[in-house]
Amino acid sequence: MYSGSDPRDRSRSRNGQNHKRKRNKEKTKWGALSTIVLVLAIGVFAFSLYQLAIHLLPYWQGRQESQHVQQLAIRTDPPPGVDETTWQGLWIDFEALLETNPDTVAWLQFESPEIINYPVVHSHDNQEYLHRSFTGEKSILGSIFMDMNNNADFMDRNTIIYGHRMRIGGEMFAQLGMYEDIEHVRQYPKFMIYTPDGKVRLYEVFAVAIINEIAFQYQTEFMDDDEFAAYIERAIGESKINIDWVQVLPTDRIVTLSTCTPTPVRSERLIVQAVLRDILVNVPDTSYSAQP
DSSP states (O other): OOOSOOHHHHHHHHHHHHHHHHHHHHHHHHHHHHHHHHHHHHHHHHHHHHHHHHHHHHHHHHHHHHHHHHHHHEEOSOOTTSOTTTOOSOEEOHHHHHHHOTTEEEEEEESSSTTOEEEEEEOSSSSGGGSBOTTSOBOSSOOEEEOTTSOTTSOSSEEEEEOOBOSSTTOBTGGGGGGGSHHHHHHSOEEEEEOTTSEEEEEEEEEEEEEETTOGGGOOOOSSHHHHHHHHHHHHHTOSSOOTTOOOOTTOOEEEEEEEOSSSOTTEEEEEEEEEEEEEEOSOOOSOOOOO
16 A cells, blocks of 8 residues: 655645745735835834924024023012012013113003913114014014104003914914904003103003004094094994994004904904003112113
């Protein structure tokens, strides 16, 4: 009787070994391909993180600087010449601000949105502080600055203050849009401007409008009370919300806060206009002198 192995068995064995080697090769091929895909995915992810960090870094740096300037300027201890037993509230250390930036003319502070809490600077043009921080560094956040045509003492009939509307983080004037809601105006109608003479000026919002960058609301000089009265009437008429409980007289002084809008229209601006309601003594007058 023939006891050798069946040729068919040997053929099946060879076929099985070939199939196993083929599968191993395919596994090795797919394993290498998977590794390449994984490495590429990690590379794309790392590059995306890098791009995101590069994009967000200026916003983070701007917020860090703002916090540093606030810590430098906002004081709750008794100011020089004031009895600590009678002192309440806060004051702005303009001496420290002017040492940091001699262009400082004021400090702007809102109760809400409380993020609007910044120094105001004044330059010979309206370009310098568009992309320059309060400490002089290059910054996409820029600074809050007064119009070049205004006097630094806030005695013009219309003082204009500009600030960027940041898409990320909400810094600068990004939150002025809250004043497009009349209920917010009712709840938080006033804001304050501190000045180096030791005074704090209290303003009340009377108009909010979406305008063109060359609109009449940017007028700063007026021949007389009649021209200013006509300006006020028109500004109130073009307000997108009806703040009918606030009266503005031809002898009043106003502030116009201006920023961009979130629309693609580059020439469009949002303005919040407010009338001076009171001037309070914040601290004793000092020798601080804001630069014109």
